[in-house]
Amino acid sequence: MRITAIYESVESIASDIQNAYINFSKMTCSVVAVVTDQIVDGKQVVGYGFNSNGRYNASGILKDRLIPRLLEADPSHLVGDDGYLDPHKAWDTMMTNEKPGGHGERSVAVGVLDMALWDARAKMQSIPLYQLLADRANREPDSKVWVYAAGGYYYPGKDIAGLQDEFRHYLDLGYTVCKMKIGASDLSSDCDRIEAALKIVGEGNLCVDANGRFDLETTLSYAAALKQYHLFWYEEAGDPLDFEIQAALSDAYDLPTATGENLFSHQDARNLLRYGGMRPDLDYLQFDCALSYGLVEYYRTLDILHEYGWSPRRVVPHGGHQMSLHIVAGLGLGGNESYPGVFQPFGGFSDELDVEQSFVNLPSAPGLGLENKANFRAMLVEAFGNQITI
Numbered sequence: 001m002r003i004t005a006i007y008e009s010v011e012s013i014a015s016d017i018q019n020a021y022i023n024f025s026k027m028t029c030s031v032v033a034v035v036t037d038q039i040v041d042g043k044q045v046v047g048y049g050f051n052s053n054g055r056y057n058a059s060g061i062l063k064d065r066l067i068p069r070l071l072e073a074d075p076s077h078l079v080g081d082d083g084y085l086d087p088h089k090a091w092d093t094m095m096t097n098e099k100p101g102g103h104g105e106r107s108v109a110v111g112v113l114d115m116a117l118w119d120a121r122a123k124m125q126s127i128p129l130y131q132l133l134a135d136r137a138n139r140e141p142d143s144k145v146w147v148y149a150a151g152g153y154y155y156p157g158k159d160i161a162g163l164q165d166e167f168r169h170y171l172d173l174g175y176t177v178c179k180m181k182i183g184a185s186d187l188s189s190d191c192d193r194i195e196a197a198l199k200i201v202g203e204g205n206l207c208v209d210a211n212g213r214f215d216l217e218t219t220l221s222y223a224a225a226l227k228q229y230h231l232f233w234y235e236e237a238g239d240p241l242d243f244e245i246q247a248a249l250s251d252a253y254d255l256p257t258a259t260g261e262n263l264f265s266h267q268d269a270r271n272l273l274r275y276g277g278m279r280p281d282l283d284y285l286q287f288d289c290a291l292s293y294g295l296v297e298y299y300r301t302l303d304i305l306h307e308y309g310w311s312p313r314r315v316v317p318h319g320g321h322q323m324s325l326h327i328v329a330g331l332g333l334g335g336n337e338s339y340p341g342v343f344q345p346f347g348g349f350s351d352e353l354d355v356e357q358s359f360v361n362l363p364s365a366p367g368l369g370l371e372n373k374a375n376f377r378a379m380l381v382e383a384f385g386n387q388i389t390i
Contacts, residue, residue, distance in 0.1 A: 001085055001124075002075035005035040006067045006113075009383035010057045011050075013343050017153035020183025020213035022054075029346060030057040030109070032067075033384045034116040036085065038124050040366075046388055047120025048370050048380065049112045052290040052319035053343045054261075058109035066094045066109055084124050087117040091296040103264035107293045114294020115323050115368070123367040129323075130362060133330025144359045145328045146335035148207065148232075149173070150320055151342060152180025152197065160196040166341070167200040173340055174355030177232055179207035183214060187225055194229055209235040212262065216245050223253040233258040233284055241268070247277030258284035261318030264292040266300035273308040280310045284334070288318040289327060298327065320347045322368050329362055336360075345375035 009031045015024050031050045038045040051058065070078070073093045080086035094110055122129040134141035149170035152163060167178050178201050182190040190208075197206055208231055214222065219237040226234055233256040238245030240262035249257055259276070263269055269287060272278060278285070285305070289298040302312060313334040317324040320339035328336045338360070339347025350363045350372040363369035371377050371390065380390045 001079050001083065002037050003034060003070055003078065003085075004037050005033075005387070006071060007033045007035070007384050007387050008059060008062050008067065010059050011379060011383065013053055013346065015342065016156055017342060018155075018184060019153060019181045019209070019211040021211045024053070027053060028057040029053070030059055030062060030112050031379070031383060032062065032112050032116050033380070033388060034070075034113065034120055035388055036120055036124075038085075038120075040123060040126055044389070045120050045123045047116035047118070047123065047367065049115030049117070049119065049323075050290070050321075050346055051108045051112050052288050052321060053339075053346070055105070055108045055291055058105045058112060061106055061109035062112065065098075066113055069093050069096055070113070085117060085121045087114060087121055087294075088296050090114075090117050091294065103268065103292070107264035107297075108291050110297075111290045111292060111294040114296055115290055118295055118323075119367040119370070126366045128363055128366060129326040129368055130330035133327065137331055139332060141362070142329045142332060144361050145325055146358055147175065147325075147338040147355060147360050148177035148179060148316075148335070148358060149175040149340050150179045150209075150337050151339070152178065152193075153342070154181060154184045160193055163193060164196055164200050167197055170340060171201065174357065175338070175340070176201070176358040177205045177207065179209055179235070179337075181211065182208045182222070183210040187222060190222075191225055194226075194231075198229060203230050204232060207232045207235060207258070210237050212236045212239050214238050214245070216248060219245050219249055220252050223249055227253065227255065231255060235259065235286070236261065243272060243275035243277075246272070247275065250277035250279060250283070256282050256284060258286055258316070260286040261288050261291070263287060266297060266304050269301045270304045270308075273304065273310070280308070280314060283314065285310070285315045286318040286337075287315065288324065290319050290321060290323055295323075295327060302331065322349050322363070322370055322373075325349060325360070325362070326368060345373060345379050349373070 034047040122132045130141045235258040315333040316335045320337040
């Protein structure tokens, strides 16, 4: 087995939406195609990967360091004892001569390639990735996955009625739990928006997300005001690395909180559990493999959770993409974010999948099954169609 080529493209996911911290007017995404010499059912095995929204493309790191390392490696160093591509060995190759710490865009770049490598590996065995992961964990994969619809962004000119219409649409698609943004407005205005959203989704079915905007005082002011709404969770109130804010929130707010999407290593995850006051019977963790060195590192993060007494069912990954869907089903995590209306063609799941009462069924295609999402497949053809057969 050898990797014969790796192609990389930068794709736009720009829109006029914004959260409390950033707008997405210039947001980009890295996409890769990892081509192998393996033929399955008469077709060359190609793995595809991309990064989640919120972090820009990592093209420079991919082209300058990581892709050359994989292509220049002795092919035998990328193959496991079973003769298949081994993403763990590929991960070690990508991280050769990289210093520890500094988990910025490098973690994104590794996550992009890691996704493509796992996609290719499962395709070589002609099974969905979740089945491969479940087999390795000696468990049966979950037959369906709990998901929630993430949206509720601030749009220019979008009023409360527009927010309610958006959530009605998500309910029509089969979701019962929805998430909205807070923090780009004042507390009074956000409370008005929350109350309007609750009229559509109902008490207990609304998450709110401040995207790390608040200082300690604002975090606690919002916490005091939000208690009355009995939210599903209050997400990322303060800076993701300010564990003191999270700990203070846990002391002051006796309802669920969620954080972790902007922590990119198992060491950061460990520090959150050590110092952030998170409650394993109440709170949720949102680590996103596509931003945090991929699934190989995600295994290490899950080991840390086990060490600190956390069930994997308290993990609901950020990103709204199909890689996390496979990980959740294969490893028994608690659920997955979904982007049914934004960040296309990367948000949401394969076209054949249905959501019912906030549970989605699973793809049957080998690998990740990304090609079964029509707009994603069209993007692949546009980006890589001159080099490979999609």
